[in-house]
Amino acid sequence: xTRDPKALEALERALRAAYRRAPPEAPPVPVEAIMAxxxxxxxxxxxxxxxxxxxxxxxxxxxxxxxVGSALWRGVPAELANPGExxxxxxxxxxxxxxx
Amino acid sequence: MHRTLDRTAAIDxxxxxxxxxxxxxxxxxxxxxxxxxxxxxAFEGLVRRHGPRVQRTVRRHVPGDAAQDVVQEAFLRxxxxxxxxxxxxxxxxxxxxxxxxxxxxxxxxxRYRRREASGPRFAESHQAWAERVTQARSVEAFxxxxxxxxxxxxxxxxxxxxxxxxxxxxxxxxxxGLSVAEAARQLGWSEINVKVRAHRSRRKLRTVLEPLLEPxxxxxxxxx
Numbered sequence: 001x002t003r004d005p006k007a008l009e010a011l012e013r014a015l016r017a018a019y020r021r022a023p024p025e026a027p028p029v030p031v032e033a034i035m036a037x038x039x040x041x042x043x044x045x046x047x048x049x050x051x052x053x054x055x056x057x058x059x060x061x062x063x064x065x066x067x068v069g070s071a072l073w074r075g076v077p078a079e080l081a082n083p084g085e086x087x088x089x090x091x092x093x094x095x096x097x098x099x100x
Numbered sequence: 101m102h103r104t105l106d107r108t109a110a111i112d113x114x115x116x117x118x119x120x121x122x123x124x125x126x127x128x129x130x131x132x133x134x135x136x137x138x139x140x141x142a143f144e145g146l147v148r149r150h151g152p153r154v155q156r157t158v159r160r161h162v163p164g165d166a167a168q169d170v171v172q173e174a175f176l177r178x179x180x181x182x183x184x185x186x187x188x189x190x191x192x193x194x195x196x197x198x199x200x201x202x203x204x205x206x207x208x209x210x211r212y213r214r215r216e217a218s219g220p221r222f223a224e225s226h227q228a229w230a231e232r233v234t235q236a237r238s239v240e241a242f243x244x245x246x247x248x249x250x251x252x253x254x255x256x257x258x259x260x261x262x263x264x265x266x267x268x269x270x271x272x273x274x275x276x277g278l279s280v281a282e283a284a285r286q287l288g289w290s291e292i293n294v295k296v297r298a299h300r301s302r303r304k305l306r307t308v309l310e311p312l313l314e315p316x317x318x319x320x321x322x323x324x
Contacts, residue, residue: 012306029148031147038175
C-alpha cells in the first residue's frame with residue numbers, strides 16, 4: 001500500500017478544493033414547500049426560561065434536604081425503625097421532620 | 101410573552117407593514133418578533149432572505165437529491181424553536197446555518213440506520229484521477245483536475261466510508277476550514293470532542309484514501 005505522505009497531502013488538498021467549489025445547478029430555495037410544512041406544524045412558542053427550571057429543581061432539593069436533615073437531627077422515630085408497627089409511616093416522617 | 105412580542109412589533113417604527121410578506125427594510129430581529137406573534141409571512145421573509153445560504157450549507161453536506169428535504173427540515177426546526185434564538189448570541193443567519201448542519205447530520209444518521217450509506221468502492225477512473233492530481237506540475241493543472249467529475253465522486257465515496265459524526269467533523273474542520281470552536285458551535289459538541297474526533301476522522305479519511313494511490317492494475321507488472 002502506498003505510504004507517500006506528500007501524495008496523500010496533495011490528494012487531500014485536491015479534495016478540499018473540490019469540496020469548496022460551489023455545487024452545480026443549485027435549484028431555487030423551496031420557499032412554498034417550506035411554508036406549507038410550517039403552516040402544518042404547531043405554532044412557534046416562546047421557550048420557557050431554562051433558568052427557571054434550574055431554580056425550581058434547586059429549591060426542591062433544598063426543601064428535601066431540610067426535611068431529611070431535620071428527621072436525622074431528631075433521630076429515627078420508633079415508628080420508622082419498626083415500620084411494620086407504624087400505622088402510617090409517611091405521617092410519622094412528616095410529624096418528625098415538620099414537628100407536631 | 102406572545103402579547104408583549106405582538107405589541108413590540110406593532111409599535112416598532114422600523115417594522116414593515118404586517119401581513120404583506122415582504123421583508124422590506126425589516127431587520128431579522130423584527131421579522132423574528134413578528135413570526136413569534138403568529139405572522140407566518142414574516143417567517144416567509146426570513147426563509148427568502150436566508151434560504152440561499154442555508155441551501156448552500158446543506159448542499160455541501162448532503163447529496164442534491166436529499167438536499168431539498170433537509171433544507172425544509174432545517175427551516176421547520178427554526179420555526180418551531182424560533183423563540184430559542186437569542187440575537188445576543190449571534191446573527192440569525194449563523195443560527196440557521198447551525199440548524200442546517202445539525203439537520204444534515206441527522207440526515208446521515210438516519211441513512212446509516214437504514215444502511216443506505218455504504219456505496220460502491222473506488223473505480224480505476226478514480227485511481228487514474230488521483231494519480232494525475234498528485235502529479236500535477238502546475239497550479240492550473242491541479243485546478244483543472246479538482247474541477248473534474250471524478251473529484252466530486254472520490255470525495256463522496258470517501259465521505260461515505262466515514263460515520264455520520266466523522267463525516268460532519270471532517271467536512272467542517274478539514275474541508276471547509278472552520279475553527280474547532282466554530283465547528284463545535286455548529287455541531288453542538290464540546291471543543292475537546294471536536295478536536296479529538298477531527299484528529300481521528302482525518303486519520304480514517306487518509307486510510308480510506310490510501311488505496312487510491314496504489315499503482316493501477318495494468319501498470320503493476322511494469323512497477324515490478
